[in-house]
Amino acid sequence: MQSLRADEALAYPGSLLDTKGRIVAPYDLEQRDAEIGEHVALASQAGILNAAAQPFEVDYSQIAVAHVINGMGVTLGDSIIGLTALAAIRQIYPHVRFVVYRPELAPAYVEQLYALAEGHVASTRSLPWPLADIPREEVRVDLGNQLFWPRFMSLPMIDFFLDALGVPPSSVPSANKANRWLQTLELPSLPEAWRNRPYVLFCPTASTPIRSIATPVRSALVSRLFEQFGFPVIGFGPVDHPQYVDVTAASPGTADFLTWVRHARYVLTADTAAAHIAAGFDVPTTAFFTTVAPELRVRDYPLCRPVTLELPGLSNVQASDREQDMARLNAAYQEAMNSELPFAPLRPASE
Known part of the structure; x- marks a missing residue:
């Protein structure tokens, strides 16, 4: 050849x-x-x-x-x-x-x-x-x-x-x-302050901006989570909200990230990795999808509720942070916030 x-x-x-x-x-x-x-x-x-x-x-x-x-x-x-x-x-x-x-x-x-x-x-x-x-x-x-x-x-x-x-x-x-198979892994414990404290997990950042949750609606989504479940909302990265806690410093590696997802009572995410991990540990999830169809990623996850945002012309786009694409993403999320979000039942406290 x-x-x-x-x-x-x-x-x-x-x-x-x-x-x-x-x-x-x-x-x-x-x-x-x-x-x-x-x-x-x-x-x-x-x-x-x-x-x-x-x-x-x-x-x-x-x-x-x-x-x-x-x-x-x-x-x-x-x-x-x-x-x-x-x-x-x-x-x-x-x-x-x-x-x-x-x-x-x-x-x-x-x-x-x-x-x-x-x-x-x-x-x-x-x-x-x-x-x-x-x-x-x-x-x-x-x-x-x-x-x-x-x-x-x-x-x-x-x-x-x-x-x-x-x-x-x-x-x-x-x-x-x-x-x-994720359940077979040896993972670290949560930090002591969170070991017996219920929380829901917010993972807004995906591998590319066009697949991430638009920054302007992140605080409003934290409010939705707190109103829905009444538990503190933790996540990775800053969000300006009184019920939100950034635990980035307490998640230095992948094993720690898996642990945070494993013990969450609920996950809201645009990061498919977080959705995959949540499915592995049977954690109920709401997951946003922009440029990829949810059936290509979460078809086999019965506890996942997908939300598809319509972004015509951007189907299957692998990555983008172009200004015009981000403007369309922001508009799509603003429109989504005008509707009820699909939530699965909260994970029982005993699990």
Whole structure:
């Protein structure tokens, strides 16, 4: 196969192989902002399974070790769902051991999730990694750069990952798609002041401004939460409201973030990572969606009440902070505030 051009390499739906025979993540090349160099598609190599290049199925009943190359993205939400796919497979085939090869320069808070999952769902290795060091006789699945896969924004994310791993999504029960492997993790305790104090959690900030809750309505949403439930509202980042407490300083890492969500009586969020975590711990949630359809993210979460804001022309936009887009976002949230918000029943105090 011919070498990929620099622009082709960065947007290739899969992982890359450099001239030294090492597997490379396109994300790492982009982050280094240096000369890309020569690379070929990893999927061009014999024995590499890449569903974007050629659909396949794997009989995991016959597999001892499966290598997942360049999975499961570089955001916390994508990683939770990708690991859920592995956990769902292991629920059926507990003998399977997964090894996940991660981008070298992925954010530290995302890598903290994989460290927590070590020994529970999968073990991890850091790219670049010599292709020759992954046994040819073992299953080798390329899941790299999934943002550029045609089906990434057309399938529910959990179904996308299962399909990319060679598993028919319909073969996995919905109950196994709700991230409950998170309950197996060893997490820190809450700060003492909050251990026996009920609270609801407000997570307004997503990975990009166009998917975050508009700043002008955040205080009003805190009021809605307090009026609805009567408990203090905690969150991450400043909100000017007398019933709100910013606990950012008490959440230095991903494990702490998981703990705050785990013990919440309710979650209101635009951050899909928070919605995924809440589902894993059976915490009722109201989640706002702007540029992505809620059925692609929270279909399997019975305790989640999605709110879809209409932003014509911005469907499936991955990121934006353009002034005109933010003005439309603010207007959509102002309109939403004129309606009742859908709240699920409060989580019982005994849980």
